[in-house]
Amino acid sequence: MNQRVGTDSSPLRFAACESASIPLFATFIGARRRAPPARTHRQIGSQLVGRRILAAMGGLDSSSMETDLDRPNIEEYLTTETIREVPKKLHLSDLLDISPTLTEAAGAIVDDSFTRCFKSNSPEPWNWNIYLFPLWCLGVVVRYGILFPASFSWLVSLSNLISCMFCRVGVLALGWIVFFAAFLPVHFLIRGHDKWRRKIERKLVEMMCSVFVASWTGVIKYHGPRPSRRPQQVFVANHTSMIDFIILEQMTAFAVIMQKHPGWVGFIQKTILESVGCIWFNRTESKDREVVATKIREHTQGVDNNPLLIFPEGTCVNNHYTVMFKKGAFELGCAVCPVAIKYNKIFVDAFWNSKKQSFTTHLAQLMTSWAVVCDVWYLEPQYIRPGEIPIEFAERVRDMISVRAGLKKVPWDGYLKYFRPSPKLTERKQQIFAESVLKRLEEK
Numbered sequence: 001m002n003q004r005v006g007t008d009s010s011p012l013r014f015a016a017c018e019s020a021s022i023p024l025f026a027t028f029i030g031a032r033r034r035a036p037p038a039r040t041h042r043q044i045g046s047q048l049v050g051r052r053i054l055a056a057m058g059g060l061d062s063s064s065m066e067t068d069l070d071r072p073n074i075e076e077y078l079t080t081e082t083i084r085e086v087p088k089k090l091h092l093s094d095l096l097d098i099s100p101t102l103t104e105a106a107g108a109i110v111d112d113s114f115t116r117c118f119k120s121n122s123p124e125p126w127n128w129n130i131y132l133f134p135l136w137c138l139g140v141v142v143r144y145g146i147l148f149p150a151s152f153s154w155l156v157s158l159s160n161l162i163s164c165m166f167c168r169v170g171v172l173a174l175g176w177i178v179f180f181a182a183f184l185p186v187h188f189l190i191r192g193h194d195k196w197r198r199k200i201e202r203k204l205v206e207m208m209c210s211v212f213v214a215s216w217t218g219v220i221k222y223h224g225p226r227p228s229r230r231p232q233q234v235f236v237a238n239h240t241s242m243i244d245f246i247i248l249e250q251m252t253a254f255a256v257i258m259q260k261h262p263g264w265v266g267f268i269q270k271t272i273l274e275s276v277g278c279i280w281f282n283r284t285e286s287k288d289r290e291v292v293a294t295k296i297r298e299h300t301q302g303v304d305n306n307p308l309l310i311f312p313e314g315t316c317v318n319n320h321y322t323v324m325f326k327k328g329a330f331e332l333g334c335a336v337c338p339v340a341i342k343y344n345k346i347f348v349d350a351f352w353n354s355k356k357q358s359f360t361t362h363l364a365q366l367m368t369s370w371a372v373v374c375d376v377w378y379l380e381p382q383y384i385r386p387g388e389i390p391i392e393f394a395e396r397v398r399d400m401i402s403v404r405a406g407l408k409k410v411p412w413d414g415y416l417k418y419f420r421p422s423p424k425l426t427e428r429k430q431q432i433f434a435e436s437v438l439k440r441l442e443e444k
Contacts, residue, residue, distance in 0.1 A: 175211030202253040209250035224378030237339035239311035241352035254309035315414035323414040331390040335381040340404040344373035
C-alpha cells in the first residue's frame with residue numbers, strides 16, 4: 001500500500017511544476033490563486049480505498065480510478081474563504097436601485113400609463129356560446145344588411161322631428177342635399193344682412209350635426225342648462241373623437257378650435273364651419289399657435305360671436321383617462337365653462353384612433369353599430385382664483401371634468417403622441433444614467 005501510494009503520489013510531481021501550471025489555471029478561473037496544499041499519505045490512501053470500494057460495487061475499473069488521482073483539482077487552488085462563500089441571490093431591486101432611469105424604464109414596461117390613454121379597449125367577448133352565437137350572427141346581418149343600408153331612422157329638419165323611413169346612408173345623403181340647397185343661397189346671396197345670414201347658417205349647421213347623430217342612432221342625454229351666447233366665456237371639454245364637436249354642435253352652434261384635416265373633412269372646415277367662427281391650426285407650425293392665441297382673445301371679446309369651444313387636451317383620448325390640459329384657455333381672464341363627455345361602450349367604442357384609421361372609417365364603424373350612447377354634462381362656470389396661476393386653474397377644471405365623467409387623471413402631455421422626445425432630453429437622460437453608474441462603481 002505504501003509503495004503504491006509512493007508510486008502514484010502525483011501531487012508531489014504536480015507540485016514540482018506548479019510554477020508553470022498555476023498561471024494557466026489562474027487565467028481560467030479569472031484570478032491568480034495560491035498553490036495547492038500538499039496532501040498527506042493518509043488522505044491519499046483513504047481517497048484511493050474509497051474509490052476502490054465504489055469501483056467494486058459499481059463495476060468500475062479500478063485502474064481508471066487510480067489514474068484520476070493524477071488529475072489536478074481546481075478547487076484546491078481556491079482559497080478557503082472562496083469555497084465557503086455562498087453565492088448571493090440577485091434581486092430585481094439590486095438592479096433597479098442603481099439609477100432612477102432604470103426604475104422609470106422598468107415602470108414603463110410594467111405599467112405604461114401613457115400608451116394606455118390612446119388604445120382602443122376591445123369589448124369583452126360574449127358571443128362565443130352555442131346559444132348566443134346564432135343571435136350575434138343575426139345581429140351582424142341586421143346591422144350591416146338592414147340598419148346600415150335600409151332601415152328606419154329619424155330625419156331632423158329645421159322645424160321639428162319628422163319620422164321617416166330612410167336608411168342611415170340615406171339620412172346622411174338627404175341631409176347633405178337639404179343642407180347645401182339652403183346653405184349655398186344663404187351664404188352667397190344674403191351679403192348685406194350679416195346678422196340674419198349668421199343666424200340661418202348657425203341653424204343649418206346645427207341641423208346637419210343632428211343628421212350625423214341620427215345616422216348613428218345616437219342616444220344623447222344632456223345634463224345642465226343649455227349654453228348661451230355671451231362674451232367673456234369659453235367652453236372646455238374632454239376629447240374622445242371628432243364626433244364630440246358634432247354632439248355638442250347639435251345643441252348649440254359652437255366656434256371650435258380644431259386641427260386642420262385633409263380630404264372631405266378639410267373641405268367642410270373651409271367652406272362650412274368657418275361660417276360659425278371656427279378657428280383652425282396646425283400643431284406642427286409654431287407660428288399658428290401665436291395666430292390662434294390672438295384670434296381666441298378677439299373672439300371672446302365679441303358680443304355676437306358664437307360660444308368658443310376648446311378641447312384643451314389637444315388630442316383624442318380613449319375616454320378612460322384625461323391627459324394634461326393646455327393652459328391657453330385658462331389665461332384669457334374670462335369664465336371657463338367645463339363640459340364633461342362620457343360614452344357608453346355597450347354598443348360601440350367612440351374613441352377615434354387617428355393613427356390607425358381615417359375619420360371616414362371611424363364614421364362607418366359608428367354607422368354599422370346599434371347605437372352611440374353618450375352623456376353630456378354642462379358644469380358651472382369657473383373663474384381663476386386670487387393667487388392661482390393658469391396651470392393650477394387648468395388642473396382644477398380637469399379635476400371637475402374627470403370626477404363628473406368618471407375618468408382617471410394621468411400626468412402626461414397629449415402632444416407626446418405626435419412628437420418624439422428632443423435629442424437634448426435624451427442626452428440628458430443618458431448623462432444622468434452614466435453618472436449614477438460611475439458613482440455606484442466607485443462605492444463598490
